[in-house]
Amino acid sequence: MTAMAPARSAPDLSYLLDHTSHVLRTRMAAALAEIGLTARMHCVLVHALEEERTQIQLAELGDMDKTTMVVTVDALEKAGLAERRPSSTDRRARIIAITEKGAEVAKQSQAIVDGVHQAALDALPKDEAEVLLRAMNRLVTEHLATPAEAPQGVRRARQKS
Amino acid sequence: MTAMAPARSAPDLSYLLDHTSHVLRTRMAAALAEIGLTARMHCVLVHALEEERTQIQLAELGDMDKTTMVVTVDALEKAGLAERRPSSTDRRARIIAITEKGAEVAKQSQAIVDGVHQAALDALPKDEAEVLLRAMNRLVTEHLATPAEAPQGVRRARQKS
DNA sequence: TATTGTTATACTCTATAACTATA
DNA sequence: TATAGTTATAGAGTATAACAATA
Structure with missing residues (x-):
């Protein structure tokens, strides 16, 4: 979605951030897919x-749900890049060990x-790139640190079958 | 998802853009929901x-699918903010007219x-905000203008029922 | 034949719930 | 009782297909 702001408005930061993050994400996905x-x-x-x-620790670091983690580790194992190993201190937990190929x-x-x-970053003048990173880091740690509560899209509990 | 870059790497632009755009989106959704x-x-x-x-023209401007447009216009009509009117020049097309309340x-x-x-933007030093906008606009129009092709996620045609 | 708008539905993604085994 | 991991599935969002009316 684009264009939150017509003429005479505050700069459309939503569009700038959404567009760049979306394009960068597709670039990254395409490059990693190779x-x-x-x-x-x-x-x-x-x-x-x-x-x-x-797995739980890795899920938190990557800001994923633990169920999403399961499928991600499944994929890594299937590709021979990682293995699940029992933790020596907690028999419930699995350590994700990276294989040689994985490394x-x-x-x-x-x-x-x-x-x-x-x-x-190289597509920007050097000074612009520098300030961009400084400003973005500031936003991430300060004004735009934490998401607002979802307004109406509250996920309902699923029905008992 | 976070943290594409550990120590000794290029700055994690993915994280910066994803996080800020996500948080700003939730803020916007919450504010507009009111x-x-x-x-x-x-x-x-x-x-x-x-x-x-x-509808088609509006869909293109907002970068939505025409079917997404249908539900959006449905919502606007139901809220009394817009009306579908037959185009005077093309009897297939509907002009979306905004009501007084809608305006x-x-x-x-x-x-x-x-x-x-x-x-x-006010959460940043004035000069940083300025350069941020300049840099983002540059990225949007130049290096990060167009998305890469989706790698594997090709949507299959649906089965005939 | 192509296009506008519509309906219906299938696909993807992700979160929720329920479960097992441990703690 | 609570937690790690798993499975199954519901819900949201969105794209695809097929269609009717019209170009």
């Missing part, structure tokens, strides 16, 4: 490499991600 | 007010939209 990854898979791969983490793919995917990001 | 509008309804309202436009609501909703945008 090595068989989704953005979520890359995200889990990278965080699981940093240290031993359970290699993670290196590639990180290069891809960095490349897509850098290409966008 | 007068019974969705962002789409506001968008159609404003564009239909500018000049006589058909008034559009004025309010535009003020709401501007307020949400301005509040975000």
Whole structure:
């Protein structure tokens, strides 16, 4: 959706943010798809490499639901990039261990991600890119840190079958 | 989803754009919901007010599917903000005419939209806000103008029932 | 034949609920 | 009792197909 603001209005920040984030997301998806990854898979791969983490911990880091995590880990396992290992301290939990192949793919995917990001920043004058990042970081940590409550779209509890 | 970039990487533009656009979208939805509008309804309202436009033209302007347009116009009609009128030049097409009440609501909703945008920009130092807008406009018109093709997510044709 | 608007429906995504096994 | 992970499925959003009227 576009164009929240006609003439004589405040600049249409909604459009600017929505459009750029959408286009960048499609670029990223397309670039990662070339090595068989989704953005979520890359995200889990990278965080699981940093240290031993359970599915729940990885879900929180990637801001996903634990059920979404299940399918993401399923995909990583199926591709031979990760394995579920029982935690030595909690028999309920699974540590997501990255395989050797997974580590290699993670290196590639990180290069891809960095490349897509850098290409966008390089398309700007250096000083603009710098200020853009500073301003965006400020918004993310301050005024636009937390989402508003959903207005009417409250998800109803599902019916008992 | 968050955190495409760990240490030693290019700045995580994906996260910055996704997070800010998501939060701003929830703010906008919540603010517009107070007068019974969705962002789409506001968008159609404003564009239909500018000049006589058909549903298809409005759909293109708002980057929606024509079927999404149908439900949006349904909602506007039900709320008494717009009416479908037969086009005088093409008997297939419907002109979306905004009612008096619709015009008034559009004025309010535009003020709401501007307020949400301005509040975000006011949260930044003036020079940062200026450069942010310049940089975002540059990205939107240049490097991040057009989405990449969807990689695998090709929608299959539906089965004949 | 192509296009506007409509209805109906299928697809994708994600969250909810319910469950098992542990804690 | 609460939590980690799993399965199954409901709900929201949206695109596709088919259609009627008209171009």
